[in-house]
Amino acid sequence: xxxxxxxxxxxxxxxSACLATVLEVDVGTISETQLxxxxxxxxxxxxxxxxxxxxxxxxxxxxxxxxxxxxxxxxKTVGDTVNYVFAVLHR
Amino acid sequence: MLPIAVDAMGGDNAPQAILAGAxxxxxxxxxxxxxxxxxxxxxxxxxxxxATEVIEMHEDAASSVRRKKDxxxxxxxxxxxxxxxxxxxSAGNTGATMASALLRMGRISGVQRPAIATAIPVPxxxxxxxxxxxxxAEVQADWLVxxxxxxxxxxxxxxxxxxxxxxxxxxxxxxxxxxxxxxxAYELLSNESGLNFIGNxxxxxxxxxxxxxxxxxxxxxxxxxxxxxxxxxxVVKSLFAAFASSPENQVHADALMPALLPxxxxxxxxxxxxxxxxxxxxxxxxxxxxxxxxxxxxxIKCAQEMVEVGMVEEIRAAIAAATLSN
Numbered sequence: 001x002x003x004x005x006x007x008x009x010x011x012x013x014x015x016s017a018c019l020a021t022v023l024e025v026d027v028g029t030i031s032e033t034q035l036x037x038x039x040x041x042x043x044x045x046x047x048x049x050x051x052x053x054x055x056x057x058x059x060x061x062x063x064x065x066x067x068x069x070x071x072x073x074x075x076k077t078v079g080d081t082v083n084y085v086f087a088v089l090h091r
Numbered sequence: 092m093l094p095i096a097v098d099a100m101g102g103d104n105a106p107q108a109i110l111a112g113a114x115x116x117x118x119x120x121x122x123x124x125x126x127x128x129x130x131x132x133x134x135x136x137x138x139x140x141x142a143t144e145v146i147e148m149h150e151d152a153a154s155s156v157r158r159k160k161d162x163x164x165x166x167x168x169x170x171x172x173x174x175x176x177x178x179x180x181s182a183g184n185t186g187a188t189m190a191s192a193l194l195r196m197g198r199i200s201g202v203q204r205p206a207i208a209t210a211i212p213v214p215x216x217x218x219x220x221x222x223x224x225x226x227x228a229e230v231q232a233d234w235l236v237x238x239x240x241x242x243x244x245x246x247x248x249x250x251x252x253x254x255x256x257x258x259x260x261x262x263x264x265x266x267x268x269x270x271x272x273x274x275x276a277y278e279l280l281s282n283e284s285g286l287n288f289i290g291n292x293x294x295x296x297x298x299x300x301x302x303x304x305x306x307x308x309x310x311x312x313x314x315x316x317x318x319x320x321x322x323x324x325x326v327v328k329s330l331f332a333a334f335a336s337s338p339e340n341q342v343h344a345d346a347l348m349p350a351l352l353p354x355x356x357x358x359x360x361x362x363x364x365x366x367x368x369x370x371x372x373x374x375x376x377x378x379x380x381x382x383x384x385x386x387x388x389x390x391i392k393c394a395q396e397m398v399e400v401g402m403v404e405e406i407r408a409a410i411a412a413a414t415l416s417n
Contacts, residue, residue: 024200045193045204048153052194055157069154 005089006061012082014057019078022049032079040078047072054085062089092122094138095394096167096176099127100145101183103381106131109182112387113137121395124176126167140175142166145183148380152186156194164188168195171373178374178394180365182382189226192368192375199403201410204230205370206238206309207377208245209316210363214354216300217250223306224366225313232275235259235306239286240409241369242304248400249393255303258292260311266290272308280306284416285409294318323358364390367397369406374398 006014012032020027023046036042042050051067058065065088075081097113099106110125110133117123117137125134129141144162146155156165164183168191170176181188193205206223213219222242227234239257246255259276261269266277268291280288292302294315307315330351334344356362364386365378374397376390397403 048190049194049198052157067157 006058008082008086011058011085011089014061015054015078015082015085018053018057019050022046022053030078032077032082034078035076036078037076054081058085058089065089092395092398093175093177094122094124095391095398096140096170096179097123097125097387097391098163098167098179098181098183098188099125099131099139100142100163101181101188102378103148103182104383105182106133108382108384109387110134111384112382112391115384115388116391119392121391123391124170126163126170140166140170146187148184150184150187152184152190155184155187156190162187162191164191165195168192168373168375171375172196177398178376180376180378180387180390180394182365182378182380182387182390185225185377185380188375188377189368192371192373196371196373196375199370199372199407199410201414202241202370202406203237204234205368206234206241207312207366208242208369209312209366210249211297211305211316211319212357212362213298213300214357217246217252217303218363219297219300219302220246220250220255220304221297221307221312221316222304222369223309223312224316225309226368227309229310230272230308232272232279235272235276235308236279236283236286237370237410237413239280239283239288239304239306240413241406242306243286244402244406244409245367245369246303248402248405249397250303252303254287256301257286257288257304257306258290258296258302259288260294260297260305260307260315261291263293264291276306283413285413320360327355327358361386362389364388364393367393371403373403 016030017027034040055067099109113123124138126140126142142163144159146159146162146164164187167179171179172195204227207226208220208222209224210218211221220242222238243255246252261273296302297305361383365376368375374394376394378390
């Protein structure tokens with residue numbers, strides 16, 4: 001297990017790929033400015049799956065990564081999530 | 092066949108009833124792997140995968156699955172995902188069981204929402220499949236079409252109904268009956284090839300043999316299911332009270348018992364062993380919280396049967412075919 005921290009670009013690619021898998025869409029259609037609900041039609045179940053996968057993937061990459069339940073509710077866009085993951089990993 | 096992962100700690104009667112059911116299944120030659128604490132007593136010769144945590148009945152489904160990664164439920168679902176088990180069964184927290192299966196096994200590609208299918212007893216006939224009986228409180232009309240497709244596969248593979256009759260649960264048989272969701276779903280189901288859609292059905296039809304798969308949202312389905320269970324329980328209790336009300340009645344009851352007991356078995360939820368979560372990449376049996384050893388045994392048998400007939404693969408094929416044709 002690697003403990004080196006991913007840079008922002010890697011986090012962005014990983015988050016987009018994860019979301020594309022959950023929503024069953026092409027990763028090329030996802031951009032950081034998109035809103036989960038309004039632009040990507042993600043519903044609550046998608047977001048549960050997405051947050052679970054984000055935790056799993058970044059925990060495997062870094063050894064430990066948790067999305068706080070309260071913080072989860074504040075993430076509205078793909079970019080919010082990328083920034084959140086970056087901030088948690090690099091704090 | 093890979094073993095069936097049994098959550099040893101799930102349910103009101105765990106671990107004793109779960110272990111007893113699992114041991115009975117093993118005696119029948121069904122491979123079992125228990126999921127529970129390392130020091131679990133009474134395991135006998137059964138294989139055990141250690142899990143240090145338990146998700147309690149009252150805990151929130153999604154967050155408990157995310158936080159308790161070494162819980163029996165999550166470890167059981169992981170065992171299926173990682174190819175250590177062929178199926179999972181739990182009598183524990185229903186929401187957490189669904190969440191574990193969904194998050195660890197994953198959804199079948201194209202499935203919008205997994206749904207719970209429950210066998211409703213029909214005297215003298217094959218059981219009726221009620222789907223969704225509790226997974227999705229709010230649904231969209233097109234999800235109901237997928238529930239019908241998955242319910243069709245389940246009815247066929249579990250109960251041998253070649254062309255299951257699909258009914259949409261509503262408040263009247265006419266197409267115009269029901270709310271906007273039911274009316275939209277009626278249209279979609281009518282236009283969907285490959286389904287034997289017979290139209291709207293009412294709650295009273297579920298136990299009469301006129302329909303094989305009843306499709307509805309999880310809220311309505313759960314209310315219907317609990318109403319049936321409660322009614323049966325009350326009727327049986329009243330009957331036994333009437334039998335015991337006088338020595339003369341008891342004598343008559345004793346004479347009737349050989350005819351009544353098989354009927355009781357048809358109505359007993361333990362006979363079916365639990366519901367099944369359809370739409371995930373694995374067999375997941377959700378047993379009643381109050382499951383007895385017999386219920387667990389029958390749930391394990393159901394899991395084995397669903398693995399052996401390749402039900403998940405068949406649902407995957409059915410959903411893929413329906414997606415292609417639309």
